[in-house]
Amino acid sequence: MSSVAAALAEVRERIARAARAAGRDPAEIRLVAVSKTKPAEMIREAYAAGQRDFGENYAQELAAKAEALGDLADLRWHFIGHLQRNKARVVARHAHLVHTVDGAALATELGRRALAAGRAPLRVMIELNVGLEAQKQGVPPGDAAELARAIRADATLRLVGFMTMPPAGDPDAARAVFDRVRRVRDEIADPDVRDLSMGMSDDLEIAVACGATIVRIGSAVFGARTLPA
Numbered sequence: 070m071s072s073v074a075a076a077l078a079e080v081r082e083r084i085a086r087a088a089r090a091a092g093r094d095p096a097e098i099r100l101v102a103v104s105k106t107k108p109a110e111m112i113r114e115a116y117a118a119g120q121r122d123f124g125e126n127y128a129q130e131l132a133a134k135a136e137a138l139g140d141l142a143d144l145r146w147h148f149i150g151h152l153q154r155n156k157a158r159v160v161a162r163h164a165h166l167v168h169t170v171d172g173a174a175l176a177t178e179l180g181r182r183a184l185a186a187g188r189a190p191l192r193v194m195i196e197l198n199v200g201l202e203a204q205k206q207g208v209p210p211g212d213a214a215e216l217a218r219a220i221r222a223d224a225t226l227r228l229v230g231f232m233t234m235p236p237a238g239d240p241d242a243a244r245a246v247f248d249r250v251r252r253v254r255d256e257i258a259d260p261d262v263r264d265l266s267m268g269m270s271d272d273l274e275i276a277v278a279c280g281a282t283i284v285r286i287g288s289a290v291f292g293a294r295t296l297p298a
């Protein structure tokens with residue numbers, strides 16, 4: 070077994086254990102393997118081990134990898150990085166799901182580009198900024214309902230849920246952030262808007278306990294990143 074395959078098996082077991090501990094069905098939780106800065110060959114290894122969902126943070130890197138791995142027709146790309154409007158075209162062409170919509174103008178541009186690429190409606194999530202760090206991207210929970218309304222009214226987009234990144238290294242803060250995001254999702258009360266993208270290598274158990282339906286795992290699958298991410 071390759072080291073990537075072994076690491077994937079371990080992460081899947083962590084997810085299953087966390088799900089069972091929370092009284093949840095492990096099948097409700099989708100693993101996105103975050104492959105940013107890692108070579109296409111490692112993605113092939115993960116694919117050979119059954120992994121289909123991969124996360125990328127940079128539009129240019131996503132485009133290059135989508136081209137290099139174009140023969141893997143059922144591979145799904147998740148865009149999880151900060152997205153500027155001038156990169157919306159590239160992302161709309163490749164992404165199965167964009168996790169990081171943080172404004173109405175970006176949403177409109179993504180939908181427009183998806184339509185032009187014959188990929189509408191494009192699945193998106195709203196990135197929520199619940200943490201207190203001023204530099205972090207995402208919309209405050211109080212603005213979520215209005216942005217959700219705008220996206221749901223746009224036929225070129227399909228809102229499926231919410232994503233967040235808690236402060237690192239603070240499990241209690243992470244739990245509070247995840248709970249808050251779940252409440253925002255619950256208040257929308259739309260069965261089509263049910264995904265919660267939260268949980269990374271260090272806090273996936275907490276995220277699963279708090280209701281995550283998508284976890285984004287990088288280093289625990291592919292090893293530490295040597296390039297800045």
Ligand SMILES: *Cc1c(COP(=O)(O)O)cnc(C)c1O
Pocket residue numbers: 103105126149150234269270271285286287288289298
């Ligand atoms: C890099 C990254 C991840 C994965 O982080 P790990 O700690 O390596 O699991 C998840 N989500 C986002 C948005 C990221 O940028």
